[in-house]
Each structure stands twice: as structure tokens, then as C-alpha cells.
Amino acid sequence: MRNLVLFGPPGAGKGTQSEFLVKHYNLVHLSTGDVFRFNIKGGTELGKLAQSYMNKGELVPDEVTISMLEQEVEKRPDAKGFIFDGFPRTTAQAVALDKFLEARGVSIESMLALEVEVEELKKRLLARAETSGRADDADPSVIQNRIDVYNAETAPVANFYKTAGKFKSINGLGSKEDVTGRLVAAIG
Numbered sequence: 001m002r003n004l005v006l007f008g009p010p011g012a013g014k015g016t017q018s019e020f021l022v023k024h025y026n027l028v029h030l031s032t033g034d035v036f037r038f039n040i041k042g043g044t045e046l047g048k049l050a051q052s053y054m055n056k057g058e059l060v061p062d063e064v065t066i067s068m069l070e071q072e073v074e075k076r077p078d079a080k081g082f083i084f085d086g087f088p089r090t091t092a093q094a095v096a097l098d099k100f101l102e103a104r105g106v107s108i109e110s111m112l113a114l115e116v117e118v119e120e121l122k123k124r125l126l127a128r129a130e131t132s133g134r135a136d137d138a139d140p141s142v143i144q145n146r147i148d149v150y151n152a153e154t155a156p157v158a159n160f161y162k163t164a165g166k167f168k169s170i171n172g173l174g175s176k177e178d179v180t181g182r183l184v185a186a187i188g
């Protein structure tokens with residue numbers, strides 16, 4: 001089983017690159033942000049709860065996010081592996097994911113971290129707002145908060161995978177194809 005974490009700040013290209021990688025490696029794409037948005041559309045209790053955090057650019061609490069992620073993995077017993085996109089976003093989530101996978105006799109193969117400088121991220125998110133319909137992409141103060149939350153709570157997750165010898169840094173600038181090529185080379 002090939003389980004990959006696609007990591008990086010908001011706007012780094014995780015969703016875009018996942019589209020190619022899931023096809024190329026025959027994996028299941030699991031984006032916690034997408035699952036939350038699906039629940040918001042469906043008006044579920046989880047959606048209502050998640051929306052109150054997402055609107056502000058805050059993280060949805062760990063207990064809620066971890067149990068949702070585990071349920072999504074369990075829905076796909078036939079998966080050849082997963083691309084985790086937007087998860088783990090805290091060290092507690094990374095620890096929970098490790099335990100959850102270990103109990104199933106599998107593990108994370110590597111964390112691929114897309115590196116993009118902050119001014120470029122802001123530009124990309126505002127451009128994406130034109131088509132994504134995402135309120136959290138359209139408001140510069142929410143974008144700033146997402147980046148601040150990333151730096152404070154999410155960036156340290158890289159250390160967890162560095163310690164495990166699983167961290168790979170990828171230059172996220174350039175064309176979509178350029179970045180894909182770097183990812184494929186890093187995955188091996």
C-alpha cells in the first residue's frame with residue numbers, strides 16, 4: 001500500500017497535483033477540506049460545525065477531523081493507497097494517523113511538501129476565488145489567518161515526518177507539469 005501525505009500551505013497546489021497523482025498511481029484522494037465542503041453543502045451537523053471554523057480560516061478541532069478522516073479511510077477497504085491532502089494539519093493529527101495506519105499494518109510512505117513563498121500563495125488564492133466559490137479564498141484577512149494558522153500549527157508537522165526520515169521538499173513554483181515532474185521523481 002502506498003500512502004502519501006501531500007503537504008504545504010493553502011494555495012501551494014495540493015489539490016491540483018493530487019488530481020494527476022491519484023490517476024498515475026491508482027490511489028484514493030482524501031482531502032479533508034473537500035469532505036468538509038461536501039458536508040456543508042449537504043447541511044449535515046458536521047458541515048455546520050466545520051463551516052464555523054472554515055469561514056474564519058481556523059482549523060476544525062482535532063477530534064472531529066481525525067474521526068471524520070478515519071471514517072473516510074474505512075469507506076475504502078479496496079484502496080491501493082491514499083493521497084492525504086490537507087491532513088494531517090497538526091502534530092496530534094499526524095500521531096493519530098500513524099497509530100490508525102499502524103493498527104492496519106500499513107504506514108505513510110512519505111510526506112511531499114510543496115514549497116511556495118507567501119506572496120505567491122496570496123496571489124493564487126485570490127485568483128482561485130474567482131472560480132472556486134470559496135468564501136475563504138475571497139477575503140484577504142481570512143487568507144492571512146489561514147497562512148498564520150499554517151505557520152503556527154501546521155508547519156511543525158513537517159518535523160514529525162523529518163524525524164521519521166519521510167520528509168521530501170518539493171519546489172512548488174513553475175508550471176503544473178513542472179511540479180508534477182518533481183513530485184513523480186521524488187515519489188520514485
Ligand code: AMP
Nearest residue numbers: 032033053054058059060065086087089
Ligand atoms: P483546504 O480545502 O485544505 O484548504 O481546507 C479548508 C479548510 O478546512 C481549512 O482552512 C480548515 O478550516 C478546514 N480543514 C481542512 N483540513 C483540516 C484539517 N486536517 N484539520 C483541521 N481543519 C481542516
